[in-house]
Amino acid sequence: MNAALRKLEHEHNRLAKRLRHQVGRAIADFGMIEEGDxxxxxxxxxxxxxxxxxxxLQLQKKAPVNFSITAVNLxxxxxxxxxxxxxQYLESIGVEYKILEQDTYSVVKRVVPEGKTMCSLCSRLRRGALYTYAEEQGFSKIALGHHRDDLVATFFLNLFFHAKISSMPPKLLSDDGKHVVIRPLTYVKEDDIATYAEQRAFPIIPCTLCGxxxxxxxxxxxxxxDQWDRETPGRIDTIARALGDVRPSQLADPKLFDFLALGxxxxAxxxxVHGWLGSGAEVEADGRPAPIALQLA
Structure with missing residues (x-):
């Protein structure tokens, strides 16, 4: 093997090792997988x-607990x-798998007007089908492939378009309390995933709906x-770390911090708000003062 090939193999191994470390750390930090899962x-x-x-699959071979893996595609x-x-791919690597079939594509195309965002409905239908199968088969954990950049992007989506501070948690309990969802790629950069997928020559199937x-x-x-990362390398890492270091007393949510009791x-x-603004003050349904209309000369 010549020097160029050895260097390439070394880089491939180093990336694989980094991904294993990041996924293993996420599993440990958030208790994603336990004995018998x-x-x-x-x-x-x-x-x-x-x-x-x-x-x-790589971590499973040397994991400190026994757990099974089943790949499921909708x-x-x-x-x-x-x-x-x-x-073909799943059979070639010898992993247990199941292909579910459900025509959500026709539903989305019929319900969502042309030019409107399809992701929300598509995601709900897909999630419903996967959750139903998980319950039927008794799976204890559902693993999704969201990575570090997805968590950061979701934070800004909620901030900019929904006026709330939230993201995708690395581990969550579904609304009905029946499913534990985990995101093992929580610490992994999208660029590293793209490089790794290319190195491993995964048979990528593009999304022709929302994609x-x-x-x-x-x-x-x-x-x-992406522009931020180009202009200031490391900024996205900093934001991602901030998602794990939340200071409720430094924000403004009275549900998270008892500001009324402070000091x-x-x-008595x-x-x-009525006392401070007068009995005739207009307030919103939640008790907050109504927006003040400004008249400019």
Whole structure:
């Protein structure tokens, strides 16, 4: 083996080692996998879920606990979807798998007006089908392929478009309390995933539904984040770390911090907004003062 090939192999091994370390650390930090877990790895055919499955299979061989892995794909019946690709790949690596079939594509195309964002409905339908199968089969964990950049982008999407500070948690309990969802790629950069997927030559299947929409809010945010990373390398790492270091007393949410009790020197009831603004003050339904209309000369 010549020097160039040795160097290339060394780089490949170093990247694989870094990904294993980051995924292993996320699993440990958030208690994602425990003894006896049956993990349903959601495989879309994209670079993220391929990488997640590949790294989990590597970690499984030397894991401190015993757990099983089943790859599950939802065939949404998009036109031109290459149905043979995933079964061939999964059989070639010897992993247990299941292909679900549900025509969510027709539902989304029928319900969502042309030019409108399809992701929300598509995601709900896909999630419903996967959750239903997980419950039927008794899987204890559902693994999704969201990575560090997805968590940061979701934070800014919620900040800019929904006026709330939230993101994708590395581990969550579904709204109905039946499913534990984990995101093993929480600490992994998207660029590293792209490089790893190329090195491993995963048979990528592009999304022809939402992937073809260029004006999505998420794509706008991604362009902003990419520009930040080019101009100030390391900024996205800093933001990602900040998601794990939240200071409720330094924000303004009275549900998270008892501002009313802070510095109180009397047990007397505090006046409400009506007392401060007068009984005729207009307030919103939640008790906050109504916006003040300014008249400019």
């Amino acid at each position: 049956r993990v349903m790895v959601c495989l879309s055919g994209g670079k993220d879920s391929y990488t997640m499955l590949d790294i989990l 065939d949404q019946k998009q036109p031109g979807f290459p149905e043979h690709v995933l079964p 073809s929409q260029e004006n999505l809010q998420r794509k706008q945010v991604k362009r902003m984040i 109180r020197h009397s047990a 009831p505090l006046p409400d």
